[in-house]
Amino acid sequence: MDRIEEKNLSMSNNSYTYDMSPAVNTQGPHKxxxxxxxPDRDIIRELALQLANYYAKANFSRSQWKKQKKVHCQWELRTKDSNGQSVATRxxxxxxxxxDFIKDLRENGAFxxxxxxxxxxxxxxxxxxFTAxxxxxxPANGAKHSLAFRxxxxxxSKFPLTPTIDREGAMYTSFQQILIGRIAKLRIWLVENSHLTQTxxxxxxxxxxxxxVVSLVDNTLHQFYFKAQYDPLPGWKFEPSVLGERHGRRLMDKLAWVYQITGASLNFPPGKKALVIIKDIRNHLQHFDPPCLAWTCEExxxxxxxxxxxxxYIWRMRQCASAMPSLSLISLLLQKEAKFVPANPNKPRHPRGPAVGYPTTxxxxxxNGGTPxxxxxxxxxxxxxxxVLL
Known part of the structure; x- marks a missing residue:
């Protein structure tokens, strides 16, 4: 990629002059x-309250928790022994x-x-x-089959698919943790390696x-759909005529499934607006239509x-289903806000206009007729x- 620098810029004759002072000297490449x-205090407080109430089997507000002493959680670990018999350990x-939870989430960024x-x-x-x-x-001795795992x-139990392999290969029973973990790692990597944006x-x-990110939203919605179809939770509804087809549908239309299944309203406008933006960029970069791209580090x-x-937004979906966030989702929710760092902070920065960055591609x-x-x-x-050939 060609790097645009002061040394390879040629200026046309006009009445303007430009501040071309170099970047401030730093140790190593600039990120x-x-x-x-x-960290986001509101998210930490809400997550901590949700976790505390879940384990305490309570529905206390933050002010009510202030009046409470420390509590214990009674739970049971259920396993199977070598004979397949269930064993419960209290x-x-x-x-x-x-x-305690607020302090831990704030200091550790995880639970x-x-x-x-x-x-x-x-x-x-x-x-x-379950990933295997x-x-x-x-192969079986004296028969035409091989040992299989399912x-x-x-x-x-009514869900009709059971991943099965009888030879070298792999099987997965859920993509939630794979997707969440990948999103968490990539978001951190992009920030920590932002000196490589030209690569x-x-x-x-x-x-x-x-x-x-878009796949995780889609996967979550389909998990809701299949759970409602084959093993609904109390109070859930599954009406195919209301939900419509799973395929050939706009992702934004499928968001209605959350209310149609659970009866709880998915009301988080900032998340929905952000999803539209991310989805549109995803579509652009999947199909390369238009076949060009421009973006600024601020964008x-x-x-x-x-x-x-x-x-x-995905967290709110889970709340509509009375479903807790996983540990990996908690860590992702606690990731900090990203911000742009100019190489020369002493220069005045003018607001971006509509004729630069992503709006031009x-x-x-x-x-609408082309670049502004x-x-x-x-x-x-x-x-x-x-x-050229002659």
Whole structure:
């Protein structure tokens, strides 16, 4: 990729002069993105309250928790012995309080189950994942079949599919944790490696991140659909004529499934607005229509923060189903806001106009007749030579 620098800029004659002072000297390459210092207090408080009430089997407000002493959680670990018989082991957690959870989430950016000897809060029907890789092939002696392994999903016994393999291969029973983990790692990687924004690797990882975010929304909605169809929770409804077809539908239309199934309203406008933006970028970068792209680092920081809002939107979906967030989703929700870091902070920064960055290459710009008119100064970049056959 050609880097636009002061040394290769040529200015046309006009009445304007420009501040071309170089970047402030720093140790190592400049990173254009970073994370803010403080975590989101509102998310921490809401997550902590949800967790504290879940384990205490209560519905206390924050002010009510202030009046409470530390409590314990009684829970049971159920396993199967070598004979397939169920074995239950009772546990009593360490004492905890809402304030303990707030402190831990703020300091660690994650929820530590082991510290309190608490069970995983994840809903099995949504998050329980069994991933198996088979590196052997065991044909039967004297018969034309081989040893097979089968995995059951947590969507009820009536769900018709059971992943099965009888030779080298793999099987997955849920994609929730795979997608959430990938989104969390990629968002951090893009910020920490924002000195590499000019590389193909950075761009491809951004494309992957955008795609995974939309896929997680789609996957969550389909988990709701199948759970309602084959193993509905109390109070859920499954009316195919109301829900409509699963395929050939706009993602934004399928969001209505949450209310149509659970009866709870999915009301988080910031998350829905962010999802529209991320989905449109995903579509652009999947189909490369239009076949060009421009973005500024300021826009990139905004997009990475839109992803945080989409994760909060998914959290709200779970709340509509009375489903707790998984540990991996909690960690993702607690990721900090991204912000743009200019290489020379001493320069005044003017507001972005409609004729720069993504608006110059978006599908909307193409549909509306092309790139908006530029400002008073524009430099055309084009190849300096061309080789043609005679």
């Amino acid at each position: 254009f993105l970073t994370f803010v210092d403080q 546990h009593t957690s360490q004492p905890f309080h809402l304030d 530590d189950l082991k510290k309190y000897d608490l069970p995983d809060p994840m809903p099995r029907w949504l998050d329980s994942s 890789w088979m590196d052997l092939y065991a 995995a059951h999903l947590s969507l009820g 193909d690797e950075w761009f491809q990882n951004f494309r992957t991140l955008i795609s995974e 990139m920081a905004e997009w990475l923060n839109h992803i945080r809002l989409v994760m909060q 978006s599908p909307d710009a193409l549909a 008119a530029p400002g008073p100064e524009i430099i055309i970049l084009e190849p300096r030579q061309e080789k």
